[in-house]
Amino acid sequence: MGATKTDHFTDKQNNIANMAKAIGHPARVAILEYLMKVDTCICGDIVNEIPLAQPTISQHLKELKNAGIIKGNVEGNSMCYCIDENTIARLQKYFATISRKLDRKKCC
Amino acid sequence: MGATKTDHFTDKQNNIANMAKAIGHPARVAILEYLMKVDTCICGDIVNEIPLAQPTISQHLKELKNAGIIKGNVEGNSMCYCIDENTIARLQKYFATISRKLDRKKCC
DNA sequence: TTTTATTATCGTAATATTGCAATATTAATT
DNA sequence: AATTAATATTGCAATATTACGATAATAAAA
Numbered sequence: 176m177g178a179t180k181t182d183h184f185t186d187k188q189n190n191i192a193n194m195a196k197a198i199g200h201p202a203r204v205a206i207l208e209y210l211m212k213v214d215t216c217i218c219g220d221i222v223n224e225i226p227l228a229q230p231t232i233s234q235h236l237k238e239l240k241n242a243g244i245i246k247g248n249v250e251g252n253s254m255c256y257c258i259d260e261n262t263i264a265r266l267q268k269y270f271a272t273i274s275r276k277l278d279r280k281k282c283c
Numbered sequence: 284m285g286a287t288k289t290d291h292f293t294d295k296q297n298n299i300a301n302m303a304k305a306i307g308h309p310a311r312v313a314i315l316e317y318l319m320k321v322d323t324c325i326c327g328d329i330v331n332e333i334p335l336a337q338p339t340i341s342q343h344l345k346e347l348k349n350a351g352i353i354k355g356n357v358e359g360n361s362m363c364y365c366i367d368e369n370t371i372a373r374l375q376k377y378f379a380t381i382s383r384k385l386d387r388k389k390c391c
Numbered sequence: 392t393t394t395t396a397t398t399a400t401c402g403t404a405a406t407a408t409t410g411c412a413a414t415a416t417t418a419a420t421t
Numbered sequence: 422a423a424t425t426a427a428t429a430t431t432g433c434a435a436t437a438t439t440a441c442g443a444t445a446a447t448a449a450a451a
Contacts (some may be wrong), residue, residue: 176440177406183334184309188316196307198330200409201292201300211384219427226291231410233429238408252418252429259383267378270371276319277368284410285436308439327397339440341399346438360397360448 194266197242202227203235207258210245216257218250302374305350310335311343315366318353324365326358 181189198204202225209224210217222229222235234254239245243262248255289297306312317332318325329344330337344364347353350372356363383387 176319176404179308181309186294188309190314192307192309192312195303199300199307200287200305201289202297204296204300205292211381228411237301258385261382263378267375267382270375273371277366284434336441362398
């Protein structure tokens with residue numbers, strides 16, 4: 176035990192969970208907000224912005240990328256990361272749909 | 284090590300992360316979608332709907348409740364859980380804000 | 392009051408995540 | 422080619438999560 180039983184759930188459910196999980200860490204939220212703040216697609220100065228060691232940040236970036244939250248482009252010897260708008264839009268729509276459906280119901 | 288360094292981040296960042304983390308598991312997404320589907324606030328038949336043991340589901344419900352995603356009301360000897368619209372609305376707005384800001388930028 | 396139904400908690404094993412130092416990799420620069 | 426700069430990977434220790442059996446707690450029903 177200890178491992179998530181992903182096979183019991185639909186692909187869509189697993190996908191939503193994966194995206195949410197990636198955002199489910201304050202460092203990754205901070206990365207997301209930094210990428211949103213800077214006007215240009217930013218590279219390694221995320222390390223200077225966030226008080227965690229470089230390997231830790233690299234790992235967080237990897238998880239965000241694996242979940243499709245951000246994209247990464249090689250730019251010379253540095254990396255250019257940026258938010259994937261499509262994924263954010265998908266999450267936004269998901270929660271919008273829930274909100275809409277809840278409006279029609281009386282809750283406890 | 285191993286513990287998340289929440290003190291390095293803002294309350295808002297930690298809060299967004301906590302909500303996202305709660306949704307970051309397929310069983311909890313399935314619970315959310317079930318609560319959304321049934322017309323009335325549903326109680327213990329979540330256990331019949333989701334292929335996990337009762338204590339596991341109770342634990343997942345607790346996490347969703349702690350993160351403010353769902354609310355729970357005692358209804359006799361059973362529990363009435365339902366989605367907290369405010370929390371969902373907050374998440375929806377968060378992603379909508381990101382989407383809006385990204386629109387004005389050229390990305391990699 | 393005993394039984395039954397419903398949900399929560401405890402204890403525990405298996406696995407995953409977080410964080411970092413050390414090191415590797417890669418490409419530009421000298 | 423050697424150096425430098427930027428990022429990724431490896432290995433590992435600390436901690437957290439997931440899942441469930443056993444059991445407790447609570448309230449309705451018999």
